[in-house]
Amino acid sequence: MAMQFSPTNGDFTFVSSSEAQELSGTISTPDVKLNMGVDGGRDPYATTFLRQRGYGWLLEVDDDDNEESKPLLEELDIDVKDIYYKIRCVLMPMPSLGFNRQVVRDNPDFWGPLAVVLFFSMISIYGQFRVVSWILTIWIFGSLTIFLLARVLGGEVSYGQVLGVIGYSLLPLIVIAPLLLVIGRFDVVSTLVKLFGVFWAAYSAASLLVGDEFKTKKPLLIYPIFLLYIYFLSLYTGV
DSSP: OEEEEOOTTOSBOEEEESSOOOOOOOBOOOOOOOOOSTTTTSOHHHHHHHHHTTOGGGGOOOOOTTOOOOOHHHHTTOOHHHHHHHHHHHHOOOGGGOOOTHHHHHSOOSHHHHHHHHHHHHHGGGGOGGGHHHHHHHHHHHHHHHHHHHHHTTOOOOHHHHHHHHHHTTHHHHHHHHHHHHHTTOHHHHHHHHHHHHHHHHHHHHHHHOOGGGGGGHHHHHHHHHHHHHHHHHHHHOO
16 A cells, blocks of 8 residues: 655655665755845844834944053053153253253143152151152142243243143152252252252243243243242152
């Protein structure tokens, strides 16, 4: 006894016989079109529902996960070479040495002056760290005073430039600090070294901040800069 089933669409043929154990069949399928677009594999009803209500952004895929992380110094905008060059410009303010000293004013940064001010704070009054906050306050508000005075006198300078120049110009006071520890018992020599350090710091800052635009008004800006560094030195020595 044999049975044969032949569907009208010709997709499948099955033959069964009690005498034969063989199974044979053929399958033919119509063309199947798959949608492999952006929404492939998603419920089309859910996709349509989200897009109609303005939530289509939930279906987007972020392709920026593989971005390379930048170095820490670059993230903080710290250029060590630039800071080192500015330190040399401040410590050697003589024009004959060939340094482009205007970079200290024209390209101000924050981290270099902050490091100088913090270092000066740490060595002030022989390790009494309570003056650190006071020195930082004098740096910020003293620079603000110089900035306001410079703008009143007609100078074209920004607060960031003044802040950077005043901060970097503390380096001469840091240089003379070890000498004061050695010659502190000799009053005359110690006084001369202090005056030299203050003049060095004030000259380095004034030569950058006091330009030709001040003309005859230069002493009005140089004098408060000189007084500011005397005050910084007094915070270090405790006098």
